Amino acid sequence: MTIPTAAIISYLWSSDIKELIGDDTWLDYYIHDSDSPLSRLPEATGMSYEYQNNAKFYFHYIGKNTGLKTREVDSDEEADISVFQVPGDYFVNQGNDNTIGLTSLYDSYIDILFLESDSTFDTKSTLVHEIGHSVGLRHPYGDGFNSDYTTEDTIMSYNDGYYGGPVSNLLTDADQAALKEIWGENGTNYDLRVDPTALNEDLTYSSSAPKVPRSLFLPIPPLTMPS
Numbered sequence: 001m002t003i004p005t006a007a008i009i010s011y012l013w014s015s016d017i018k019e020l021i022g023d024d025t026w027l028d029y030y031i032h033d034s035d036s037p038l039s040r041l042p043e044a045t046g047m048s049y050e051y052q053n054n055a056k057f058y059f060h061y062i063g064k065n066t067g068l069k070t071r072e073v074d075s076d077e078e079a080d081i082s083v084f085q086v087p088g089d090y091f092v093n094q095g096n097d098n099t100i101g102l103t104s105l106y107d108s109y110i111d112i113l114f115l116e117s118d119s120t121f122d123t124k125s126t127l128v129h130e131i132g133h134s135v136g137l138r139h140p141y142g143d144g145f146n147s148d149y150t151t152e153d154t155i156m157s158y159n160d161g162y163y164g165g166p167v168s169n170l171l172t173d174a175d176q177a178a179l180k181e182i183w184g185e186n187g188t189n190y191d192l193r194v195d196p197t198a199l200n201e202d203l204t205y206s207s208s209a210p211k212v213p214r215s216l217f218l219p220i221p222p223l224t225m226p227s
């Protein structure tokens with residue numbers, strides 16, 4: 001069943017995220033790797049190169065296909081969205097026994113936490129689902145278990161598709177349409193992102209949340225398609 005975009009858009013989150021990002025519409029994301037311990041989340045472990053690349057792929061994809069421009073930054077402090085892998089017992093220790101991924105929206109930043117599942121594919125499915133939340137998507141009509149839909153319809157469903165297993169960890173047509181509804185069509189500003197001079201711009205934010213001055217913007221890393 002084709003799912004209407006309104007069923008997977010969180011208008012509340014979307015407007016909060018827009019405010020958090022600021023008028024410039026640049027979404028700065030940080031992928032936590034193992035080389036830099038983080039004081040505010042000491043449990044965070046390093047993401048494997050494969051998961052790092054997978055997360056980058058989706059942010060890159062969203063930046064390329066919607067009006068939301070995305071850019072990787074090299075520290076948690078600079079980021080609008082930070083992605084962290086946590087150990088297998090992390091959510092259990094937090095009292096959330098059945099959680100494998102979590103996206104939290106705070107006043108001036110968003111955290112994505114995920115743990116590694118038994119299969120790489122499932123872990124990637126978790127990642128793209130959480131990234132979906134982080135850019136304004138919600139579960140089908142607010143219920144991940146809504147039995148009318150599966151991951152064939154939207155990455156925001158908890159239900160596997162045919163054959164009893166997850167069929168996709170890619171954004172579906174409905175997911176892409178919903179993201180364009182939230183962020184607009186691929187903006188003309190997107191090209192600025194690959195302009196070397198644009199990478200050194202001193203961007204100002206209109207949001208009330210203080211932003212740490214940026215001194216270095218990383219260029220877009222080479223990306224590979226998730227397997």
Ligand SMILES: [Zn+2]
Nearest residue numbers: 129133139144
């Ligand atoms: Zn969810």
